[in-house]
Amino acid sequence: MTEPIINDRIIENLVDAILTQALNSRASDIHLEPRKNDLLVRFRIDGLLRNVETIPKDYKGVIISRVKIMANLDIAEKRVPQDGRTTIKIGEKMGQDVDLRISTLPVMHGEKIVIRLLPQNQDALTLEQLGFNTWGIELYRNFLDKAQGLILITGPTGSGKTSTLYSSLLRVKDETLNIITVEDPIEYQLEDINQIQVHPKAGLTFASGLRSILRQDPDIIMVGEIRDAETANIVFQSALTGHLVFSTLHTNDTVSAVTRLIDMGVEPYLISSAVIGIIAQRLVRLVCNNCKEEYIPDKAILELLDLKQDREYKFVKSKGCANCFNTGYFGREGVFEILPVTEPIKELIHNRAKETEIRNKAKEEGLQTLKESAIEKLLQGLTTVDELVRVIML
Numbered sequence: 495m496t497e498p499i500i501n502d503r504i505i506e507n508l509v510d511a512i513l514t515q516a517l518n519s520r521a522s523d524i525h526l527e528p529r530k531n532d533l534l535v536r537f538r539i540d541g542l543l544r545n546v547e548t549i550p551k552d553y554k555g556v557i558i559s560r561v562k563i564m565a566n567l568d569i570a571e572k573r574v575p576q577d578g579r580t581t582i583k584i585g586e587k588m589g590q591d592v593d594l595r596i597s598t599l600p601v602m603h604g605e606k607i608v609i610r611l612l613p614q615n616q617d618a619l620t621l622e623q624l625g626f627n628t629w630g631i632e633l634y635r636n637f638l639d640k641a642q643g644l645i646l647i648t649g650p651t652g653s654g655k656t657s658t659l660y661s662s663l664l665r666v667k668d669e670t671l672n673i674i675t676v677e678d679p680i681e682y683q684l685e686d687i688n689q690i691q692v693h694p695k696a697g698l699t700f701a702s703g704l705r706s707i708l709r710q711d712p713d714i715i716m717v718g719e720i721r722d723a724e725t726a727n728i729v730f731q732s733a734l735t736g737h738l739v740f741s742t743l744h745t746n747d748t749v750s751a752v753t754r755l756i757d758m759g760v761e762p763y764l765i766s767s768a769v770i771g772i773i774a775q776r777l778v779r780l781v782c783n784n785c786k787e788e789y790i791p792d793k794a795i796l797e798l799l800d801l802k803q804d805r806e807y808k809f810v811k812s813k814g815c816a817n818c819f820n821t822g823y824f825g826r827e828g829v830f831e832i833l834p835v836t837e838p839i840k841e842l843i844h845n846r847a848k849e850t851e852i853r854n855k856a857k858e859e860g861l862q863t864l865k866e867s868a869i870e871k872l873l874q875g876l877t878t879v880d881e882l883v884r885v886i887m888l
Contacts, residue, residue: 505560508553513584515546516611517592519819523611526561528554528604539819540779540826541652558598558605565596575599579679581614590615595679618660618682625827627870630862633832634773638665643770644733648745654777654828655742656681659716662740663687666714675716676703692718700725708732717741723759730760733768747864748772748833749853752843766840774831774864776885778877779823785815786822788875795879799869810875827876829867829886834859 512535516524521537528534533549549557559569565578576598584592595610621631637645645662647655660682663673667686675684678692678700688710690703700717701724707715708728719742720726733739745751751772755765788808796803812822833839833856842852853861862870868882 505553505556508549509557509560509564510584513582513592513594513609513611516609517584517590517613519546520825521611524607524609526558526607526609528558528601528606530603533557540821540823541777542779542821544819544821554604558607561596561607561609562598565594567596567598572605573600612681614683616682618664618684619657621661621665624654624658624661625871626830627867630830630832630867633834634771634830635665637771637834638662640738640770642733642736642738644729644739644741644768645770646751646772647740647742648748648751648772648774649742649776650744650746652777653775654826655775656718658773658775658828659718659740659742660684663714663716666738671713672711673714673716674707674710674712675718676700676707677716677718701728704728704732712737714738715740719743720755720758726755726758726760730764730768734764745774747774748831748861749849749856752852753849756846762843762846766835766843769835771835772833774833775828776864776868777826778829778868778871778881778885779821780825780827780876781810781878782812782815782818782822782824784817784824786810786812786875791879799872799879799882801869807873808875809872809879811878811880822878823881827871829864829871831862831864831867833861 512524516537519537519539521539523538525536525543526533527536532551533554535546535549536543537546562569565580567576567578579593579595581591581593584590591614593612593614595612597608599606621634626634647658649655663684667673674688674690676690676692680689680691683689692698692700692703700719700721704717704725705728715732715737717725717729717739720729729739729741743751743754745754752765756762788810791807791809793803796807801807814820814822818824836859838855839852842855865886868886871877872879872882
């Protein structure tokens with residue numbers, strides 16, 4: 495059996511083809527996973543990974559090396575993880591600038607690489623494009639109209655928190671305001687907003703960056719994530735001293751964000767004084783309009799969703815088609831739980847009330863939970879029962 499002829503041009507073309515295919519497929523990430531006998535290529539599309547192709551093992555090492563060279567990584571170092579980034583032109587006419595964030599990880603059969611695709615011409619979404627319902631967007635706009643305080647966006651990794659942050663900054667942007675962000679990483683470049691990329695190895699962390707921001711006469715501050723007690727304390731000091739501050743936390747819902755902050759050492763009186771409102775969110779896949787069909791759900795499904803059974807419902811599902819890569823879904827949209835920190839909620843937080851007490855009071859005041867928000871999209875024919883179960887974990 496003859497060895498395949500491998501030269502630099504073949505490898506460059508192969509890597510370019512993978513990148514172009516990923517971009518055309520709306521992929522957010524490319525996974526190159528070395529296995530014993532081949533290299534598996536997977537794309538993350540609408541939040542889920544799907545296998546795309548396998549490449550023979552003879553090409554495995556040279557493809558990994560090619561990607562590392564693109565990111566100025568050390569191709570000789572295969573024992574430790576590395577991170578890099580680059581900007582290239584890809585697409586049908588090789589005219590689209592795309593930022594690539596590249597991460598390597600040593601695994602059993604070589605180095606696994608993940609490439610995050612960040613098209614430069616992809617604008618941040620507006621609030622109206624995120625998926626808020628009419629009631630929710632008005633409530634959130636009220637948060638943004640405040641002159642000072644803290645707005646928290648919560649949810650797990652991949653729930654769209656960063657998109658909501660950027661949309662919020664676009665909504666409040668004004669030539670009379672000094673807006674500064676500290677992020678890891680900077681995913682969208684926003685005009686007329688001063689964005690700082692954290693660099694822990696150089697000593698630039700969220701906390702140190704935030705301290706420097708406060709000496710830059712800011713009006714509005716965005717901190718990518720509250721990761722530790724030090725950052726949390728500076729965020730709250732900023733929110734209480736005349737700044738409007740945006741940040742994120744990894745919690746499951748709005749009320750548990752309060753508990754998380756207290757666990758990080760933030761005093762309840764600071765939380766009740768500084769926080770304007772908390773948003774919890776998830777992303778649900780939207781059913782493909784090209785192959786969707788209606789059906790009448792059975793009673794068991796209605797019971798699962800706590801829906802009244804005195805009327806007939808029509809839900810949607812899809813068979814899968816070429817348009818959606820046979821997944822049945824095309825695109826994603828947010829579902830939101832929005833908690834305004836009203837006077838009764840402030841009092842409960844100040845008195846260290848339990849999560850259940852705060853949640854019950856919030857429901858009395860009209861809180862729409864994540865589950866209720868998702869069911870609303872189901873009833874509108876935008877998504878499916880399976881997607882609700884997967885994302886909201888009913």
